[in-house]
Amino acid sequence: MQSSKFPDSFLWGGAIAANQAEGAYRENGKGIATVDVIPYGKDRLNVKLGNEPHLTIDPEVFYPSHEAIDFYHRYKEDIALLAEMGFKVFRTSIAWSRIFPQGDEAEPNQQGIQFYKDLFNECRKYNIEPLVTLCHFDIPMNLVEKYGSWRNRKVVDFFMNYATTCFTEFNGLVKYWLTFNEINILLHIPFTGAGLIFKEGDNKQQIKYQAGHHQLIASALATKKAHEINANNQVGCMLAGGDFYPYSCDPNDVWSAIEQNRENLLFIDVQSRGYYPSYAARFFSEQNIQIHQEPEDAEILKNTVDFISFSYYSSRCAKANMSDENVSVTNLINTVPNPYIKISEWGWGIDPKGLRITMNTIFDRYQKPLFLVENGLGANDELTGEGTVEDDYRIAYLRDHIHEMGEAIKDGVPIIGYTTWGCIDLVSASTGEMSKRYGFIYVDRDNQGHGTLTRTRKKSFYWYQKVIASNGSDLS
Ligand code: BG6
Numbered sequence: 001m002q003s004s005k006f007p008d009s010f011l012w013g014g015a016i017a018a019n020q021a022e023g024a025y026r027e028n029g030k031g032i033a034t035v036d037v038i039p040y041g042k043d044r045l046n047v048k049l050g051n052e053p054h055l056t057i058d059p060e061v062f063y064p065s066h067e068a069i070d071f072y073h074r075y076k077e078d079i080a081l082l083a084e085m086g087f088k089v090f091r092t093s094i095a096w097s098r099i100f101p102q103g104d105e106a107e108p109n110q111q112g113i114q115f116y117k118d119l120f121n122e123c124r125k126y127n128i129e130p131l132v133t134l135c136h137f138d139i140p141m142n143l144v145e146k147y148g149s150w151r152n153r154k155v156v157d158f159f160m161n162y163a164t165t166c167f168t169e170f171n172g173l174v175k176y177w178l179t180f181n182e183i184n185i186l187l188h189i190p191f192t193g194a195g196l197i198f199k200e201g202d203n204k205q206q207i208k209y210q211a212g213h214h215q216l217i218a219s220a221l222a223t224k225k226a227h228e229i230n231a232n233n234q235v236g237c238m239l240a241g242g243d244f245y246p247y248s249c250d251p252n253d254v255w256s257a258i259e260q261n262r263e264n265l266l267f268i269d270v271q272s273r274g275y276y277p278s279y280a281a282r283f284f285s286e287q288n289i290q291i292h293q294e295p296e297d298a299e300i301l302k303n304t305v306d307f308i309s310f311s312y313y314s315s316r317c318a319k320a321n322m323s324d325e326n327v328s329v330t331n332l333i334n335t336v337p338n339p340y341i342k343i344s345e346w347g348w349g350i351d352p353k354g355l356r357i358t359m360n361t362i363f364d365r366y367q368k369p370l371f372l373v374e375n376g377l378g379a380n381d382e383l384t385g386e387g388t389v390e391d392d393y394r395i396a397y398l399r400d401h402i403h404e405m406g407e408a409i410k411d412g413v414p415i416i417g418y419t420t421w422g423c424i425d426l427v428s429a430s431t432g433e434m435s436k437r438y439g440f441i442y443v444d445r446d447n448q449g450h451g452t453l454t455r456t457r458k459k460s461f462y463w464y465q466k467v468i469a470s471n472g473s474d475l476s
Contacts, residue, residue, distance in 0.1 A: 006409065006472040011129060011416060013089035014082065014423020014440070015374055017136040017181065019065050021426045022095060024072035028111035031101025032057070033138040034149075034195050035065045040432040040447065050191040050198050055141070062449055064427040064434070069443045070453050071424075075119050077455065078424055081441055083126035085461060086468035090128045091373055091419040092119070093136035093181065096162055103140030103158050104147075108165045116166075120173040131373065131419065132174045133238065134163055134222065136181035137429060139195040149195030150186075150211035153294075156218045163222040167229040175234055176416075177226055178309055178373070179219035182240035183267045186212055188332045192429070205287045213291050216270050217300055224303040234306045236371055237271035239264065240333065241310035243358045244318045247336050252320035260318045264333070265365070272366045274302040307416060308366050311374030312401075314341070315354030332430060346378050346436060352400035359408035359415070369414045375401055376421040378428065378436040381458065389442050389458035398460070399475045406472060420464075424455070440464050 019035040026032075037055040038047050040062045046052050057063065071078060082090055096103065098112030120130045143149050143158060167177075186193030187208050194211040198204055219237065226233040244260040246253040262279055269277040275298065284291065316335035319326055327334040330348045337343075341351040359370060377397040381389045398420060409415055422438030425445075433447045440461040445451035466474055 006406065008471070010471060011089035011131075011418070012468040012472070013087040013091065013128070013131075013417065013419045015091035015131075015419040015421050016071065016424065016426055017133065017429075018093045018095040018098075019068075019136065019138040020422075020429060021068050021071035021092075021424070023065070023067035023070045025063075025066045027072065028115065029098070029101055029109040030095065030112065031097035031103070032141040033065075033095060033097040034141060034144060034191060035138045036063060037141065038063065038065070038192070038432070040064050044432055048189045048192045050196045052191075053197060053199070055144075055197070064432045064449070067449060068427050069425065069445060071426075072115070074453070074455075076122055078441070079119075079122045079126065079128070081455060081457070081461075082423060083128060085440060085465045087126070087128050087423075088468070089131050089176075089417050089419060090123050090423075091131040091133070093133035093138075094166060095138055096135060097138065097140040099165060100140060100158070100162050103143035103155075103162075106161070108162075108169075113165070113169050116170065117173065120170060124173065129176065130174045131176040131178070131371075131417075132166075132170070133178040133181050134166060135159070135179065137192050144195040144197065149197075150214050151196065151207055153214055153217075156214050156221070159218040160221055160225070163218075164225055164229075167226050167233065171230050175230075175232055176371075177222075177233060177235045178238045179222050179235065179271075179305075180215050181238050182311060183212070183215060183219075183238060183271070184264050185240050185332055186215070187263065203288065206289050209284070209289050210291060212267055213293065213297075216267060217297060219271055219305075220274075220300045220303040223305055224300075236307040236309040237268055237305045238373065239268045239308065239310040239362075241312045241358050241362065242315050242330070242333075243354060243361055244316045244335070245338065245354075247317050247319040247338075250320065253318060256320045256322065257318040260316065260322070268308065268366075270301060271305050272308060272368060274304045305368070307369040307371050308362055309371040309373040310358075310362065311421065312355050312358055312372060313375065313421075314349030315351045315357065316349070344377055345380060346431075348378070350377070350397060352397075352404045355401050356404040356408045356411070359405065359413045360411055363413040369416050371416045372405065372418045374419065374421040376438040378422075378438050380435055381425075381437045381442060383442060383444075383456065387456060389456070389460075391458045391460045394438075394458075394460045395463045398464070402467065402472060402475055
């Protein structure tokens with residue numbers, strides 16, 4: 001299959017997040033983060049939903065983030081492998097609690113800063129452009145316990161201290177920044193997305209949207225600051241993407257799809273346009289939500305992002321009735337199963353054409369460059385006797401999606417780059433499993449944390465190497 005022409009400057013690469021890869025969760029001064037108290041196993045979802053009030057580390061329980069894939073100690077080996085594939089961009093996140101272990105200190109932890117300087121310099125050694133998320137599903141636990149996390153406006157100041165430190169310390173090393181990973185996900189897994197824990201009787205919608213407002217203010221202030229510190233900085237928002245299709249042409253299904261899309265896009269509307277969309281007023285009033293805003297907020301929000309980044313695993317589908325018996329979950333968001341598409345081993349839809357559709361609708365809406373920063377297939381892999389993984393299913397998934405991304409470029413959509421999710425196997429955010437693998441590089445570790453952590457190139461490693469070398473024209 002011949003894909004369309006990608007621009008010469010197109011950034012090919014892959015993505016990980018600190019909390020799913022680094023491990024070393026208490027090393028060199030790092031504080032405990034939200035993700036460090038999210039266990040593997042039956043209690044995981046309840047904690048992520050914010051329903052578990054007393055969060056401490058139980059020595060009897062396994063927490064996948066504590067060691068993860070030990071990227072903290074092995075990053076040189078890992079970056080060398082990514083460079084061998086020809087990566088031009090590498091997306092990772094900074095663990096806030098490495099830089100500010102408690103979150104509310106005035107001065108940063110120098111050892112944390114040094115780690116990321118070394119990591120970004122290692123990328124630059126191979127001409128790999130770092131793409132860095134400031135907050136990817138981890139918040140210092142102290143901010144949760146002492147302040148109620150993003151419920152509390154004070155956290156905006158702590159975040160700004162952190163963001164300013166990063167923009168200053170990594171000035172010139174990092175040009176592409178994302179503020180909050182998948183900002184809309186805080187509505188679905190609020191402890192993961194915003195460190196929210198609920199009490200009996202809480203109006204959850206009120207708390208989530210107020211926390212979202214605080215993140216929007218923090219994101220806008222950080223965008224402004226990034227531009228002040230270095231005019232070359234490019235700042236993006238980040239959406240858990242995938243358009244909702246109407247399940248049928250019944251106008252009630254069509255309207256439901258509009259509402260579901262608006263729920264996903266509300267925060268991005270603000271980050272991209274600089275103000276709340278007009279549909280928000282009715283939604284807030286019907287949901288009994290009153291966003292408390294400071295007089296300066298309207299002005300702050302005008303600091304809009306330079307580009308729109310998003311994850312795409314699958315499209316979604318909406319019916320007028322989205323009750324529990326009608327829906328399944330794709331990338332943390334409820335969807336009515338779509339009979340026209342296949343599903344993965346984990347029940348997530350596989351819809352390459354949906355990527356072209358999603359790219360077109362996002363660009364039509366915002367008219368800003370796009371960056372596809374997550375896409376991939378979580379699958380069970382088996383090491384063969386020859387010491388590789390024959391992951392043709394992964395190659396097929398990525399090939400079809402890259403092809404559709406090429407079609408979107410032909411449609412006129414400007415796309416800065418593409419980072420596949422979990423370019424090296426890492427801990428699954430939803431399930432905490434290692435067996436849900438996305439990588440081009442296999443990591444020897446199982447769901448209980450056993451294994452040598454040895455890295456092995458999969459078949460897809462050589463395939464992606466060829467895709468990058470041909471700038472996307474050879475997908476065979
Ligand atoms: C996105 C997240 O939601 O999807 C990642 O930004 C996550 O952190 C990815 O890992 C894939 O989800 P999962 O649950 O398969 O790891």
